[in-house]
Amino acid sequence: MATRSWIVPGPSQHEITDVARLRVQLVAGAVEVRTHDAPHVWVDVTDVSGNPLEMTVEGDRLTIGYPAIGWDGWVKRLTSYSSSDSARLTVHVPAATETSVATASAAVAITDVAEDLRLNTAAGSVEVTGCHGAATIRSASGRVTVTGQHGPVTVSTAAGRARVDGDVPRASVTTVAGAVEVTTTAETSKVDVATVSGAMRVVLPPGTGVSLSARTVSGAVRLDGQDRKSTGFGATTIEERTEGGICFLGARSVSGDLDVTRVAPALPGS
Template identity: 70%
Template sequence: MATRSWIVSGPSQHQLDGVTRLRVQLVAGSVDVRTHDDPHVWVDVTDLRGNPLELTVENGRLTVGYPSIGWDGWVKRLRSYSSSDSARLTVRVPRGTAVTAATASADAYVADLAEDIHLNTATGALVVTGSRGAASLRSASSDITVSGHDGPVTATTAAGRVSLGGDLPRADVNSVSGFVEVRSTAQTSKVGVGTVSGDMLVALPAGTGVSLTARSLTGAVRLDGADRKASGFGATTLEDRTDGGICFLTSRSVSGSLDVTRTPTALPGT
């Protein structure tokens, strides 16, 4: 299939057919990706400052970004790139569209998708709501928020807060100093959380069993409010099997505490 491309120099709207994957590359501003019932993709550029954007459709993939940078080089330079370029986009896609976005400081919002999501930013906020499929999110210093998700989630940040909620059969979270919160309604799950100094909270449905291995130098380990940390500097391991499913949970920290709760009131907003 022939490649189609358009240069966008100001606010404008574009209807594009034959798209099954979306890839967005921004410096500053924001991108808001949501679904609609139409078969085409609708791109609304509501604000654009600095260099123009390019829209390219090739083999079913729509790329929105800056042609002077290039996608591969852009991902490698995320943390050091600086520019006055800014764009605000609203993109409407069919529910089964896979989405990838990389930004420097632009925020990325994604909602109601049923395909894989990959978001990468230096300082922009990352928000995923009401989606299903595999979600992978990476940030240098900003917050990551996932709510109402159905599927596995991987999240990594240095200093931002990470909050995950939904039916999460698998969740892997790594942070240096930010607070980590995983609230899962899944009866059977595998959860891994790790920080250096940030505290961690894992909230599970009432009656869920727990198979726990927690490694921490000075951080507390609590299950349903009770201190369960092993004496000394060894790993804390415990098995609390029930008939209500099980969470295989591992945690790693230096000074961050781990709280695991299993109460009906522990899952608001998921």
């Protein structure tokens, strides 16, 4: 397998052909990945501070980042990594490019990618817009926002707020203290939300049936604004079958409230 690598010490532009997979690892700064109609990958590096970046092409995978940190076991390394290294770059890729990004505090923005995404950060914000395929996102404290999604989503965060919306047939969102909001337009969906103290909100299309199992110690359980929490310490279960699809919903919390709302989409200009 042929391998090519080169050092990027400062602002520059790069065209790379025959890439089907992208991997980016940064400390601080920002990375934006967006699609274009060209068959190649175009990398626009606008800022590099500290150590230079390295780009490596191995087979059909392009890797951009700091190899000194190590590509394996990135979680422990990035969380404890103390460095002033920072870079800002935009990567234009064909839509069918599998994408993986890991950062310490660098912000991540992904737009219109059609293949699966794997995004990991310690403290950077994550924004995913208009993507297809499965999105798997892990964050310690960064805010996570997924909008216009077409495909399943898995989000795990400690303190960051997590918001997911789109045509999402399956969503799993877990946080410790951050708030959770999931809005799906899918006719049939499976949603799992869990938190210790953060508020949980799930928005479904009007007329959607609900098969709900919610376990909470002191948090409220509300469906369309009505308190439906069961007495005692057992799970709150609700079965409402309709002809308008169904959401299989599981929720867990200690003190976080759960609000499930079935609303019509907003009219343009409202």
